[in-house]
Amino acid sequence: MFVLEYKIYPKQNQIDAINEAIKTTQFVRNKVLRFWMDNHGVGKAEMFRYNTRLRKEYSFVNELNSHACQAAVERTLRAITRFYDNCKNKVKGKKGYPRFKHNTRSVEYKVSGWRLEETKKHITFTDKKGIGMLKLVGSRDINYFQPEQIKRVRMLRRADGFYVQFCIKLDPRYTIKPIEPSGKAVGLDVGLKYFLADSQGNIEPNPRFYRKAEKRLKKLNRRKSKKFKKGKKQSNNYHKARQRYALQHLKVSRKREEFVKRVALRLVKSNDLLFCEDLSVKNMVRNAPPFSTADPAGFEIQQERGSAFHALN
Known part of the structure; x- marks a missing residue:
């Protein structure tokens, strides 16, 4: 799936409607998960039938588009399938038993419940939640794609506002511009002191964005904690x-994500074949040699262990 993302600036009544749709999605997911927990052996069909019962029983669930409710059930199914796969493959440690969600940040529609306007600069959500028309702000041109190629539309809430994502199904054989072969192959090794090194001797240093921002993050976290009042309604200053x-x-x-994209794009464009190890980061962290906190360099390496691997993946 190819994802196009646009910023939106909803009005206050639209913000309330979007938040209500997100809460409804969370409600459906948690109710279906409880149904699975209480009824051993239920399958996919029973979960979707239970979702239909929820739409008849709760009016606020019926107000959300039916495909959005189905997408919430699919989220539960993915969590259950992942848990069973981990058990079947005998993954060490916790198997990832599905948990209830308490802070969902997105609602996902399929092919209905929304409509792109003729100019494709606005999107209108047509279900009964009352979200209405929203302006799409972004540099990517969605006119290049056909409406039937859009398989999912997702609204998500981040710290800096709301976004709309379009999940577009593409055939890479016809949509990606051909790149002239370079005739090169390279092996990659992810390091601890460095981000990665290749077989040609080139080293990409680790930018350590989190370590550089850690002092600022701790300061902001202390300010937040000082304003928290246990057992009372939180003030505007806390929020x-x-x-x-x-x-x-x-x-x-975002810095970490853009850094990884830049490195990956450079490697793909300059090489025809990439070799890398299939590493288990969890096992590497567990089997890591102990570092003394008296050794600042070694202690920092231990804390950074795994972050580079997760960033590369």
Whole structure:
């Protein structure tokens, strides 16, 4: 799937409607998961039938588009399937037993419940939640794709606002511009002191975005914690501090993501064949030699162990 993302600036009544749709998605997912827990041996068909019962029983669920409710059931099915696969493959440690969601941030529609306007600069959500028309702000041109290629539309909430994502099904054989063969092959090794090294002797240093931002993150977290009042309704100052803390985390995650994309694109364009190890990061962290906290360099390497691998994947 190819994903196009656009920023949206909804009004307050639209924000309330989007949040209500997200809460409804979370409600459906958790109810279906409880149904699976209480009824041993139920399958996919029974879960979708239970979703139909929920739509008849709860009016606020019926207000959400039926395909969006089905997408919520599919989320539960993916979690259950992953758990069974881990058990079947005898994965060491926790198997990932499905858990209830308490802070869902997105709602996903399929091929109905939304409509692109003729100019394709606006999108209208047509279910009974009352979200209405939203302007799409972004540099990518969606006019290049046919409406039938759009398989999913997702609204998600981040620290800096709301976004709309279009999941587009493409055939890479006809959509990706051909690249002239370079006749090169390279082997990659992910390191600890460095991000990665190749067989040609080139080393990509580890930018350590999180380590550089850690001091600022700790400061914002302390400010947030000081304003937290246990057992009481949180003040506006607490929510503002929490927002600043979340924005800083979002900034770090975007830096890491863009760095990985840049490195991956450069490697793909300059080489015809890439070799890399199939490493189990979990086992490497478990079997890592102990470092003394008296050795700042070694301790930092131990803390960074695994972050580079996750970033590369």
